[in-house]
Amino acid sequence: MSKLYSGAEIVFKCLEDQDVEYIFGYPGGAVLPIYDELKNHESIKHILVRHEQGAGHAAEGYARSSGKPGVVLVTSGPGATNAVTALTDAYMDSIPLVCISGQVPTHLIGTDAFQECDTTGITRPCTKHNWLVKDVKDLSKIIHKAFEVATTGRPGPVLVDIPKDIQFQKTKYVSSIKRKKLNGKIHSKFNQSEIDQLVKLMVNSSRPILYTGGGVINSGPKASELLRELVSLTGFPITSTLQGLGSYPGDDNQFLGMLGMHGTYEANNAMHDCDLMINIGARFDDRITGKIDEFSPKSKKVHIDIDPSSINKNVKVDLPIVGDVSEVMLSVIKTLKKKNPNFASSNKEKTSKWWEKISEWRSVNSLNFINSDKTIKPQHAIQRLYELTKDKDTYITTEVGQHQMWAAQHYKFNKPNRWMTSGGLGTMGYGLPAAVGVQIAHPDKLVVDIAGEASVLMTIQEMSTAVQYNLPIKIFILNNEYMGMVRQWQELLHEKNYSESYTAALPDFVKLAEAYGCVGIRAKTPDELDEKIKEMINVNKPVIFDCLVDKEENCFPMIPSGKPHNQMLLGPNDQKENKITGKGKTLV
Amino acid sequence: MSKPKSAYSIPGKKQKSDTHVIVVWVDNEAGVLARVVGLFSGRGYNIESLAVAEVDSKLNISRITIVTTGTPQVIEQIKLQLGKLVPVHKVADFMRGDKKIIFKEMALLKIVGNNIRRKKAIKFCKKFNPVVLDKTNKSVVIQITALRREIDTIMNDLKKTGLVSVSRTGAVAMTRGAEVFK
Numbered sequence: 102m103s104k105l106y107s108g109a110e111i112v113f114k115c116l117e118d119q120d121v122e123y124i125f126g127y128p129g130g131a132v133l134p135i136y137d138e139l140k141n142h143e144s145i146k147h148i149l150v151r152h153e154q155g156a157g158h159a160a161e162g163y164a165r166s167s168g169k170p171g172v173v174l175v176t177s178g179p180g181a182t183n184a185v186t187a188l189t190d191a192y193m194d195s196i197p198l199v200c201i202s203g204q205v206p207t208h209l210i211g212t213d214a215f216q217e218c219d220t221t222g223i224t225r226p227c228t229k230h231n232w233l234v235k236d237v238k239d240l241s242k243i244i245h246k247a248f249e250v251a252t253t254g255r256p257g258p259v260l261v262d263i264p265k266d267i268q269f270q271k272t273k274y275v276s277s278i279k280r281k282k283l284n285g286k287i288h289s290k291f292n293q294s295e296i297d298q299l300v301k302l303m304v305n306s307s308r309p310i311l312y313t314g315g316g317v318i319n320s321g322p323k324a325s326e327l328l329r330e331l332v333s334l335t336g337f338p339i340t341s342t343l344q345g346l347g348s349y350p351g352d353d354n355q356f357l358g359m360l361g362m363h364g365t366y367e368a369n370n371a372m373h374d375c376d377l378m379i380n381i382g383a384r385f386d387d388r389i390t391g392k393i394d395e396f397s398p399k400s401k402k403v404h405i406d407i408d409p410s411s412i413n414k415n416v417k418v419d420l421p422i423v424g425d426v427s428e429v430m431l432s433v434i435k436t437l438k439k440k441n442p443n444f445a446s447s448n449k450e451k452t453s454k455w456w457e458k459i460s461e462w463r464s465v466n467s468l469n470f471i472n473s474d475k476t477i478k479p480q481h482a483i484q485r486l487y488e489l490t491k492d493k494d495t496y497i498t499t500e501v502g503q504h505q506m507w508a509a510q511h512y513k514f515n516k517p518n519r520w521m522t523s524g525g526l527g528t529m530g531y532g533l534p535a536a537v538g539v540q541i542a543h544p545d546k547l548v549v550d551i552a553g554e555a556s557v558l559m560t561i562q563e564m565s566t567a568v569q570y571n572l573p574i575k576i577f578i579l580n581n582e583y584m585g586m587v588r589q590w591q592e593l594l595h596e597k598n599y600s601e602s603y604t605a606a607l608p609d610f611v612k613l614a615e616a617y618g619c620v621g622i623r624a625k626t627p628d629e630l631d632e633k634i635k636e637m638i639n640v641n642k643p644v645i646f647d648c649l650v651d652k653e654e655n656c657f658p659m660i661p662s663g664k665p666h667n668q669m670l671l672g673p674n675d676q677k678e679n680k681i682t683g684k685g686k687t688l689v
Numbered sequence: 690m691s692k693p694k695s696a697y698s699i700p701g702k703k704q705k706s707d708t709h710v711i712v713v714w715v716d717n718e719a720g721v722l723a724r725v726v727g728l729f730s731g732r733g734y735n736i737e738s739l740a741v742a743e744v745d746s747k748l749n750i751s752r753i754t755i756v757t758t759g760t761p762q763v764i765e766q767i768k769l770q771l772g773k774l775v776p777v778h779k780v781a782d783f784m785r786g787d788k789k790i791i792f793k794e795m796a797l798l799k800i801v802g803n804n805i806r807r808k809k810a811i812k813f814c815k816k817f818n819p820v821v822l823d824k825t826n827k828s829v830v831i832q833i834t835a836l837r838r839e840i841d842t843i844m845n846d847l848k849k850t851g852l853v854s855v856s857r858t859g860a861v862a863m864t865r866g867a868e869v870f871k
Contacts, residue, residue, distance in 0.1 A: 221720060235719075409769050410769035410773055414766055
């Protein structure tokens, strides 16, 4: 007879079989048997966070920067509910997470026991799938399936809820059964005729654009290589969503910058005026499309996505291709090379007018801002940070708000998996714990969380985690004492009624850093900025960098609400020039 | 029109809605109905009626029949979103007006009244395979199977004859002929 293992042992055997190295968690009554078992499994290291939301975001940072699923371990009740924000965040941004939660013993379920909650009920809409384990015999099968669901198809979070009595019960262990197909949920069923149609559209287009998203990152490093090949082969301009940054070099001439609400003038106008839009692994999010009725009216639209429900959800497309973007791009490249070996040269002439137009838009220099020698402009701070860290293979996380958009605009990424930001859910407090996870995955790399002072206070307690595990993360706070993006919307749309968007009584971030046992640095003027940033980089300890920036700077360019791509609001200069028209803050 | 003060775009044009019957084959496991129904409520789709029961005890498969209304785009989304759920095996979609499909609903009708009224009630139901399930000298319980709107009509007619209670199922559907939906 084969050996019997307890439920807690089975959890770790499964994690070992899945090559899990790190779990992010927080103990509690209903997961104690699992925590008790931890000591017997040396290959798995537990990272103790300070709040379960932090565990979730750290696991997300780990997953995004490493390409491996992040594992979270929390207790029942508040442990599980605290993880809900992170699970939802991972669901929106398609990040593979496996969350294991403890539950009250089976016989107490439904009795409103201490620290009981309907975990599977609460997390049902924010996970790809979840399981309540009612029989220890099912445990190993469920955990292996959980990893499979999280990592295949369009990735996402899953949750396995394990009652405490199940963790004690004993049974045989069934090893991971690797199946290729999962209940028909993996969709890579495109065919050659679709590829041929796409190539035909590409050959006939004179104003093409590639619009790429997080799907390229999720498809693995090969997808980014293929994308680079496709772009150089076609000579097409390319723009990227917030999540797709890094899949194509940010400093390349064919790259038009990010598109969308705070995207560049050239990217948004090119989206609006193109005759062929090829969406690769993006999802026509409302921050991207602007007013949907006037979205890119003259173009044929192609949508390549692994998730069939992403197609035709927001924007009707002419040619949907359901499949892994790597495989699709590979087919497109092959077909293009075979059928049109000198496509690039023949295409150059055809798209030359289009490129002229794009250069015209480019010359507007929409990311420009009026610099100052008295106060630090936030954009300037990010530009300096970029210049001083670009040779280091730096990993950037962000919180949510103005600083996030400035980071996306002014920090140029050349490699995938270097940029971790909460795009779909827009979770303030994401960046600090995410940086913890990134640093765990890449202990020798420079990891910087570009933060706002309001966001970072939502999960500031994770500094303690960083100190405990000697993670030299750098928290680069653009401190304007406001919830900047809220303030910006109030200025533009609510007659400067800055209702509750100013934070009085902010902590002294330098002293706060010292209190946590890390290093605090403050920069007040543009003159000292470079030197202070260098100081930050050179400290081999966690750092909180309090960068005091202009309090009233707004994030431009911007597509105001309900406007299409070609009606962008440029910077303060633009507003001054258009003063006479009153409402004419919009260009074109 | 006032300027929308919102971080979101204003709603676009609305398309025409149609009524569809969606049939879903699922693993009969705990919480599966909540997943399906939660998907509808969470994404703002509506459910007109719902019928669910296990149809294969060996393979543990339940069949869920949902009547819903939506624009073609919404119906397409419903199908695709349902298809993504892990316990869902297949999803079929029929227009309510589709001639190749049989739809049926069942209703139990309780009539309280004198003999003449009760007889009249049974007569009203004649077209819809009435089965008298219970009889007393004061009341009768009639089972009928019909389409939704037919049941609506007959309920109206039966008000005069002493209809006191109605219990209805959701619609179930099946294709005509030898074909089976794969």
